[in-house]
Amino acid sequence: MKRFVLAASLVFAAGTAQAGATFDTVKARGLLVCGVHTGLPGFGAPDEKGVWAGVDVDICRAVAAAMFGDATKVKYVPLTSTNRFTSLQSGEVDLLSRNTTETLTRDTTGVMNFGPVNFYDGQGFLVAKKLNIKSALELKGATICTLTGTTTEQNLADYFRANKMDYKPVTFEKQDEASAAFAGGRCDAITSDKSQLGAIRGAQLQNPADYVILPETISKEPFATAVRHGDDQWFDLVKWSVYAMIEAEESGVTSKNVDEMVKSTDPNVQRLLGVSVGAGGGMGKALGVDDKFAYNIIKQVGNYGESFDRNLGPTSKINIERGLNNLWKNGGLQYAIPFR
């Protein structure tokens, strides 16, 4: 039914979302409308108190902090994997921050622009330990639970084709139903992005210790935020809000020490926090917002590392390694473009 609404939005919607309009629209509205997951712990889900939390949600909060100086000025719109792109295209949301894999097709035919990658993920397999399987290459002839409407279905087919193995897919629309079928023994393995497998194991299976994520990563899944194509000013703000969080971690600025770091003599930190502003204005002015935009983000949301630890780190339910998501200095891929 939802998909019908999407097509209908293309048929009925009066022309919205003109190029360059989003920045002004959001500013005038005083509220950011952010498309997030319907409920994926660690990425986008309401916590026990009903407050949205997760690394994707933190991007929404960072953009709101940059724009309004207030990270709470966000309205969250939960979107399924099927309706997320149309919601963005039809102007229902200003920003899509919902563990969305950036691909060439989505970038070109989907009429979107992708911001910086905020999480490097990859597709893997979760199996019961009692199967005694050490590698995904032993899954020949297995029945595998998967979700419709995602890149996982295609990656799965590619992987088994490349390795000349056959398999039986059982395809569901919702993660809960796929997890339930897997837990009930309908499938030998369930496939999804590894971060999601961690969430399934931690939150949806009765004895997490009885299951193991196989070592193979069969696809590259760089999760990035997306905005509408041709909306450059808005795109810039989203992009540099994400980089501000990464740059803050690189420079050692955290939500706790940011007020002292303002006094830092390091020119990098001074530029980031909007302390040294040249005659023509600082970094914020160039983006059309307050020069203290990065300060506001760090103060209210935290740097990239803080956001990761809070939502996905050892103290969270998900408990996954930083791995590729470490800073480049520490052997990972996260790298901020210079603030100068």
Add this chain to the structure above:
Amino acid sequence: MTLRATDRPSGVPWYNDEKTRGVLYQVVLLAVVLFVGWWLVSNTLRNLEQRQISTGFGFLWREAGFAIAEQRIRFEPTDSYARALIVGLLNTLEVSAIGIVLATLLGTVVGVARLSTNWLIARLATVYVEVVRNIPLLLQLFFWYAFITQSLPGVREALHPLPGVFLSNRGLAVPVPEFNEGQAWALVGGAIGIAASIFLARWARKRQDATGQPFPTIFAALGLIIVFSFIGWLIGGAHSALSIPEKSGFGFSGGAELSPEFAALLIGLTVYTAAFIAEIVRGGVLAVAYGQTEAAMALGLKSGLVMRLILLPQALRVIVPPMTSQYLNLFKNSTLAIAIGFRDFVSVDDTVMNQTGQAIECVALIMAVYLTVSLLISSFMNWYNNKVALRGSTR
């Protein structure tokens, strides 16, 4: 006395003239319809252009790149999106066709059972109807799916009631004859059997019309079809090799498998729709005047014969029109398949839409397919309705 435009008494303005006003309303209605149609089309095209979405059905010939477990025709990830959609459509048609037949049989039995003079049977049928038709179908599908996958044992502990038959939460695996060209003769034999049965039925009717002697046509026809098929099979070389399922690796190899998803959907649709059909059948039978029953009993017919020869044929005239709606409902309800992981047309279309981003085209395909099949079902039922309607009746 009718007033014509020329009869208009002087003093009545032209816009109050009946004929002029009629024409005016038609013109206004047509203009509104045309404008709304034009607006919808042009707005869609403008929105598509603004979002730089390319339109057209060319994507259907691109490689699908995903696999479908449930397939009636061979499908590989290297095949096209169009073929994937056909696989989905065949799955939809299969489950709907079998569901319609089973729901009709079950519904008729339950409907007649509700009228039974046996207190227990009538009450059981009532409970069935009231419980089943008042619970949402989606919940029932979840129930049947969970029932099958949770209550049956895993593959390694599969139930093994007969040699070569395995029942587990992966479905039912049964032996099937291995395909051999000689077996085509069995089909030829079967066709001859069917043709012979038709002639037999005509002869039997003529004889009954002439002499009143009944003839066990159904049993004779079944016998003819079986005997001729068997002869054909012998002529073809009597190949008796069976493909027998065996446990191997994660599942079974060989034989044919019935998946839990298909079974759950079929059971769910059948049980649910049968409850509505039962009420239609009951209503149809009750619509036949009680005098018919009394007259039949007075002739000495047994109650089974009264139902089969007197009541049901007359009840059909009342039953067929509402039955059409139930068949259409069952067909459309089969789209709930996606919730329990069965690859019907909508489920496959969903994947195609997400991989290609062609939302308008994919939704248009769904509308076209369901509209076409629904119209086919209803025109078939209308034809059948005309056939059972009273001859020479004017409506």
